[in-house]
Amino acid sequence: LCQPKKHLGGLMTASLVVVAVLLEINFSVIGRYVDYLVEEQGVKSIFVNGTTGEGLSLSISERRQVAEEWVTKGRNKLDQVVIHVGALSLKESQELARHAAEIGADGIAAIAPFFLKPWNKDVLINFLKEVAAAAPALPFYYYHIPALTGVKIRAEELLAGIQDKIPTFQGLKFSDTDLLDFGQCVDQNRQRQFAFLFGVDEQLLSALVMGATGAVGSTYNYLGKKTNQMLEAFEQKDFSTALNYQFCIQRFINFVVKLGFGVSQTKAIMTLVSGIPMGPPRLPLQKASREFTDNAEAKLKSLDFLPFTGLKDRNLEACS
Ligand SMILES: CC(=O)N[C@H](C=O)[C@@H](O)[C@H](O)[C@H](O)CO
Ligand SMILES: CC(=O)C(=O)O
Structure with missing residues (x-):
């Protein structure tokens, strides 16, 4: 049985692919990116080549290079680097x-294969098992994201007896709003030391109540610090403070969702907040509009989510 060096807890950011103008990945910024996440956001674990990193839009050779760069630059700085290999x-x-x-x-x-799809739990497990077996010394996580894969096999069903088939199975990244399914994943596997990583940032507090052991999400790139404060309050059983943080985060996410929010917009926001050029997304995604970025910036300022915002700019929306 394979145990991670450390239990995966706390926040994990989804790495953005940093793509320079000519659509070549700009590896030179990954070192800065690591430092930014650790020092400015308190995020010490990275999920590489997932949704936000446009892993499925990269060639295999690019995915290998991106993974290598994160592992190399993260050495002695990051706790965990998990590579999405779906x-x-x-x-x-x-x-x-x-x-x-x-x-x-x-x-x-x-993730589950999403073109010719597994039609039931056993078929999906058979596929994942072969993936996991190629790295028998590494913990394996299933990335459940039914809205994007179209594979709606319930995670709770998948987890039943999974270690018999996949001995390295270590946990789940759950990117869905079905808290019944998520709660039952936790409830039915209490005695196993699985990581239950939640992937819907605007609902993280509810998932913590259900027993989430960590979170993986795109907004932790720039709201990591705020979210860490929420985790801390939750840890201290100060639920009203935790809820204040969650609402504050929701105000931002709700605002950008109404404008049209996805991977491209995440890159634009992260570039704005961190000052690290994340580059444009790849086709079929389109670069976020100037209008989006301006609006997002104004909202970040009014919520006091931007560093170096002068006191005079603060408004009543700001969360402590
Ligand atoms: C579909 C998608 O990209 N989900 C992300 C991670 O799983 C989340 O981090 C969301 O971006 C976030 O919860 C905002 O809706
Ligand atoms: C957002 C996220 O978790 C991903 O990039 O896969």
Whole structure:
């Protein structure tokens, strides 16, 4: 049985792919990106090549290079680097899994194949099992994101007896709003030391109540510090303070969701907040509009989510 070096708790940010103008990945900023997350956001674990990192839009060779760069630059700075290795081709997934093990990543994760889809739990497990087996020394996480994969097999069902088939199974990244399914994943596996990582940032507090052990999400790139304050309040059983933080985060997410929020917009916001050029997204995604970025910036300022905002700019919306 394979245990992670450390239990995956706390916040994990989803790495953004940093793409320079010519659509070549700009590896040179990954070192700065690591420092920014650790020092400014208090985020010490990274989920590489997932949704936000546009992992499925990269070539296999690019995915290998991005993974390697995060592991290298994160050495002695990050607690955990988990590489998403999901792909439509099992062979490609296995290659990425082996590669993750070679470079010294802390774990691998995979989504369900989403074109020719597994139609039931056993079929999905058979696929994941072959992926996990390519890196038998690494913890394996299933990345449940039904809205994007279209694979709606309930996570709770998938988890029943999963370690018999996948001995390295270590947990779940749950990116869905079905808290019945999530709660039952936790409830039915209490005696197992799985990581239950929640992936809907605007609902994290509810998932913590249900027993989430950590979170993986795109907004922790720039709201990591705020979210860490919420985690701290929750830890101290100060639920009204925790709720204040969650509402504050929701105000921002609700605002950008209404404008149209996705991976492109995340890149634009992160560039704005961190000052690190994240580059444009890749087709079929389109760069966020100037109008979006201006509006998001104004909202960040009014919520006091931007560093160096002068007191005069503060308004009543600001959360402590
Ligand atoms: C679909 C998607 O990208 N989900 C992200 C991670 O799983 C989240 O971090 C969301 O971006 C976030 O919860 C805002 O809705
Ligand atoms: C947002 C997230 O968790 C991902 O990039 O996969």
